[in-house]
Amino acid sequence: MKQEYRACKKCKILTTEKTCPVHANEKTTTEWYGFIIIIDPARSEIAKRANIVEPGAYAIRVRQ
Numbered sequence: 690m691k692q693e694y695r696a697c698k699k700c701k702i703l704t705t706e707k708t709c710p711v712h713a714n715e716k717t718t719t720e721w722y723g724f725i726i727i728i729d730p731a732r733s734e735i736a737k738r739a740n741i742v743e744p745g746a747y748a749i750r751v752r753q
């Protein structure tokens with residue numbers, strides 16, 4: 690997974706694109722570590738703490 694996926698530097702969402710699907714101008718990076726999958730952000734404590742509103746896979750750490 691790590692080689693193909695990239696993480697947005699702003700929201701940490703994982704994508705295969707070079708720019709974030711949420712933040713159109715935000716570049717993504719392959720320098721990320723670990724990931725969590727958020728299915729229902731409204732009911733997830735982790736999502737609330739990380740300010741995640743869109744369901745998806747998110748990196749835990751992204752190198753800035």
Ligand SMILES: [Zn+2]
Nearest residue numbers: 697700709712
């Ligand atoms: Zn983003």
